[in-house]
Amino acid sequence: MTEQYLGLPIGPADTAFGLMAEYDADQHLNKVSLIAGAYRDENGQPWVLPSVKEAKARLAQDQNHEYLGIAGSPALINVAQSLTFGSNMTKNLDKSIASIQTVSGTGANHMAAHFLARHLRPKRVYIPSPTWINHQTIWAGVGIHIEEYPYYSAETRGVDLEGMLSVFETTAEERDVVVLQACAHNPTGVDLTHEQWARVAEVMKRKKLYVLFDSAYQGFATGDVNGDAWSIRYFVEQLIFNGEPDHPGLCVAQSFSKNFGLYGERVGVLHLVVPRHLAAQGARSELLGLARAEYSNPPRYGASIVETVLGNEELKGQWLRDLDTMSSRIKSMRRELRRRLESKETPGDWSVLESQIGMFSYTALSQKQVTRLREEFHIYLLPSGRVSICGLNEKNVEYVASAFREVIGFNSN
Ligand SMILES: Cc1ncc(COP(=O)(O)O)c(C=O)c1O
Incomplete structure (x- = not known):
């Protein structure tokens, strides 16, 4: 051979x-x-999606094939923040948030891993067992020690809440990263209840663990965009607005693949949310550096579609x-x-x-x-x-x- x-x-x-x-x-x-x-x-x-079809028709006259900025489309980032956090929370977060357009949800997860490995320097990252297969690959690629936490119990065919909490309680150390799927857990289809989320948030807050929300199914999960973002918004309340000043923060890797049916267009955003007394601009410029070295500018077309739909009341209603x-x-x-x-x-x-x-x-x-x-x-x-x-x-x-x-x-x- x-x-x-x-x-x-x-x-x-x-x-x-x-x-x-x-x-x-x-x-x-x-x-x-x-x-x-x-x-x-x-x-x-x-x-x-009919809303996407209509947005494409409206964009048909758009002959702009210029580069987007390194951070991506500002209009996309605005609508992505509001969709994730709600418009009030977005306003209140103000300078505590740094968002950058990414190469879909995968790119957002990767950008987060890359950034956190370099600058937060966790001892380990916790990913659910089981989880989306790429979590393992992405984190292995940035050289952070990966631990799995029990998420699913084959016996009860539900969430293994006590199992996961006990791993966080006994082995996790301050500034370790915990990957959580915001809704419609892939591959099990089993999500935490509000009460269970509250218990997880309490441990994340007390032990100062960094939370990475993977949000690939907002609105797709139940049809209710706010309900599907409940966990993220609750954690922001608990860890950022009511958190200790030395809590390391959280981030959200957002994908528009499933909820817009734009799988091949690669539309995503990474949102870093930093503690209230700190500014996020330094983190943002570091994200720009990572993006510049990797792909320079994110793709334009899918972003135009999403911002056209979410920026227009009629199209948003259709969506x-x-x-x-x-x-x-x-x-x-x-x-x-x-x-x-x-x-x-x-x-x-x-x-x-x-x-x-x-x-x-x-x-x-x-x-x-x-x-x-x-x-x-x-x-x-x-x-x-x-x-x-x-x-x-x-x-x-x-x-x-x-x-x-x-x-x-x-x-x-
Ligand atoms: C949990 C989870 N995260 C992220 C993604 C990333 O998807 P994409 O890169 O297509 O946005 C997926 C796709 O299947 C997923 O299931």
Whole structure:
């Protein structure tokens, strides 16, 4: 075999993207993809939001292909701040916030990790177990020791609150970073209640832990943009407005991929929120330095779409209806899958399908069952048993439920 350049081994392919390629090559008529973290309409097709369509029509005359500034579009940053924190809190934060447009949510997470590794210098970063696969990759890339905290209990099929709190209580040290998903937890679909968030915030505040909110599903989760940002706003109240002066602060990595269906346009913003008695301008100029060295200027088109929609009352109203369309369809598919699995007396507790929120569900299917689904039924999901509910529709939900029944009924593990 030919030796690899620089001795570099060929790494494993990305699981999700590898499975998607396999799905694309599958010629079976009834094939179903429950892999991708992207919305699909009732015909299984990508959906361009009507609000986005209208914004694009309005932008059609816009012939501006100039560079954005290094920080990105100021108009995007304004609407992104208001969407995340609400307009009152944004006003009150004033000089305590430094925001920069990023290469979508991934770029915001990466920019945060890069910045924090260099300047906050935490001993460790805590990421949920399980979590979005890229958290691990991003933090490994900046050389910070990664610890996982228990997030999901397979036993209760809910949040393992006591497990996570006990890890923070016993092992976390001041200025360690804790990554929290703001809503619609990927991959479990299980979120904390307000009371549980309050308990987590209390520990973050008391132990002076730095919180990184990953916010990839605001509005997409439930259709309620304010409800989906509740955790972030509560933490800002607790850690910034009512926090100790030596609390290190928090940040929010915001993505517009899912809630605008702008996956390929790469629109995101990173918001750093610093303690009230300190100024954020130095941190902002450091973020600009990082951006300059990495990509110079973020992409313009997706930002124009988002700021056009959120900056116009009529388009924003349409966008809120679009969010409702997406989240309602997901809810109805959760209901349908549950109903069909239960009516077939499929072993397992399927009520969780409806108590989980957002795009993803943890089915508790074993790897063996997942393999059978793919090989015999041409139904594709991640080996962890995570399904993307978006891949379900009226035409395939019965087929999927029957296949689940089959693999669960004949194979207990
Ligand atoms: C939890 C979480 N964070 C961040 C992202 C980043 O998405 P993007 O880079 O497309 O904005 C995703 C996408 O799946 C996600 O699920």
